[in-house]
Amino acid sequence: MNLVFYVLAGLTVLGGLAAVLLKNTVHCALALTVAFAGLALLFLELDAQFAGFAQILVYIGAVAILVVFAILLTRGSETPEDGVFSHTWLAGLAVAAAVFAVLGWAVIQSAPALTHESAAPVVTVNQIGNALLGRYVLPLEIVALLLTAALVGAVIVAMHEKEETK
């Protein structure tokens, strides 16, 4: 718990809040990117190189780009007239609060257990790779299959539309 952590945490929280509260959709997407970057830096601050860089590569390099791309391709980035909040914001708030409560509870429950542990072991990318392709190879392959299925599904959806327009 040092100064760097607080700065990064503040950055992440501010980015997240801005992503929710800003009016312009593209600004929201860029604020979300700031939140992702803050998260990645938090990982790096914990010496988790692989998680941190993967966070940047996947979330900033792919997810954020896809989000802005989707915004560009669908509609203008101007604020809708009936405000940025939907009518069910109260229900959304309740769900968010519930999720936050569960997560907070989990963190508080596990925190005392961690304090008794010695310093975190140094995990190299090499070890992560070995673990992924050794012990966890089945989950990895299942996830890969799932993503491939999603990819094929997306292609089919796109092709279907093309046939209709012809």
Place this chain on the structure above:
Amino acid sequence: MVSTLDQIFVLLKHWLVGLLPSVLQPAAGVLLSVVAIVCVFPALFALTVLLERKGLGRMQNRLGPNRVGPFGILQPIADAIKSLTKEDIVPLRADALIHFLAPLVLVVAVFLEFAVVPMGRNMVLVDMDASLLFFFSIGASTELSVFMAGWSSRNKYSLMGAMRAVAQMISYEVPLLMSSVAVVMITGSLSLVKIVEAQNQYTYGLPHWNIFTPWGCAGFVMFAIAATAETNRSPFDLPEGESELVAGYFTEYSGFKFALFFLGEYLGMFSISGLGTALFLGGWSAPFSFLWWVPSWIWFFGKVMLSICVLIWVRGTLPRLRQDQLMNFAWKFVLPMTLLNLVDVALWRFLGEGWLRWVVCSAVMLVAYVAAALTGLRRDHIGPRSYRYAE
């Protein structure tokens, strides 16, 4: 003497840092290396711009710039003064903050990439475990600055340029990563320093560079294609095709910000050339064992400049692709070939030493290449484009 010359920059840094009190030494060491990178590569950028303009001129039987100084060698300085003293114009309807941040994000991200590129023996700013991953994650975030620039300008050319750039960068990042993974599979490490050291061995005086293997040669070609696209260089310069989009995503930039985009683009070329050098061309290692006495950093910068020259040569030769050709080429040719290359690497890895793996691996890639030539990229596949308009 030879090793002193080889390590001259490292020794210089140690000597300079040693002058400071020990509390400041770690910070000063990092700062000194950063300053060196921030000075050397923009200087190289100036040299490259001149080289490119002269070289392209010669390829077109022109003289190239020759007005400023003898043979025009002071041209970069004149360009720099010009762009620094020009008025900075921000369009009225532009999103001022994002418009301002975009070039900064680009240049900072590109400078960060140099942190992990080994530029000589013991000459790397951060020798980390996952340096290749770092390079690609930072490289991926340059796309965002391109989008920011294009979107914030409120100009349709900028926006179209940005969309093209982002689509192109996403498409070619996959083959870029895949062709690099081949090297990682052989070396068993994501650290660029280890990858270079693994190539710094010799048999009969010839180096063990990855490019001198069947999979490495194919992988290098794929890497070079993807890298050219990733840096928006001709023939993949659609995002800034001046005959179509003025200047693409940085149309609405002027003065210093324009210079920053220009700088970012060339620094991107240097960093990706450095990466390609480290992955396939043996990094700082000498091409023949009897040349071991030449300082390692000379080899590194020589190889990088050679790659830049090839990029210039290609730019002077090839016309620009069309957007659909670009995408077809990425997804239907380069990506399948890089995937096949991964299989090839696995074969190479598990067939063991001997002539068999040379024959098998070469045959796999050659057959795939011939098959692609005969089927996938026939003229009628590339042929005229059919248009579908949006409703």
Place this chain on the structure above:
Amino acid sequence: MLGEGILKGLAETARNAVGSFVSKDRLTTVEYPEERLPLPEASRNFPFLVYDGTDWEKGLRCVACQICEKECPPKCIYIDKSKDKKPDAFGRPQIYPAKFDIDISVCMSCQICVEVCPFEAIKMDTQYELSTDDRFGGLLLDRKELAKSNEYYHQIHPTEASEVDAKLAAEKVKADAKAKAAAGAAAAKAAAAAAAPKPAEAAAKPVVLADAPAAKPQGEGD
């Protein structure tokens, strides 16, 4: 084979790049301020005023008839007629342009002023390095700046200038013959009317005309 065209293209550019150092024929660039191509004879840019002899003010062929001013499509010629008459290069008293300005920022180099001039007084120049730091005054050329000698005209458009000279000479011969005839007729008339004192004053005009051949060698030096 796939990629063959790319290799061919690369070879071609390489040949060009190396060839531009080896063979002079490839590098067709003319490094302009240091070297320039000779202008084709028919090239033209902006009009100038031709004068005969050595004194530009005296030798201007222009008689301020203002035809060019009226014909000029963009109206870039401004002429003020003189109140008095001055002897021209041949000694004949003529009206001369007290002001003759051409605004070359307006001029469109159409050459109509040249076509309509009955006195061969305005011709097209080939001078193109006319940049100036004063875009109003600097591009409004006055009489003095416009006046160029007939020798200069011969230099820039030799064929055309010789034709013009021949034509002028033929006209002169005709005019001289006419003048001589007129003088002869006048002399005859004068002789016939010698008794009468009145026509003596009227004879003054033919006398001036008859003086013209005396001044002729000056104008025909070239």
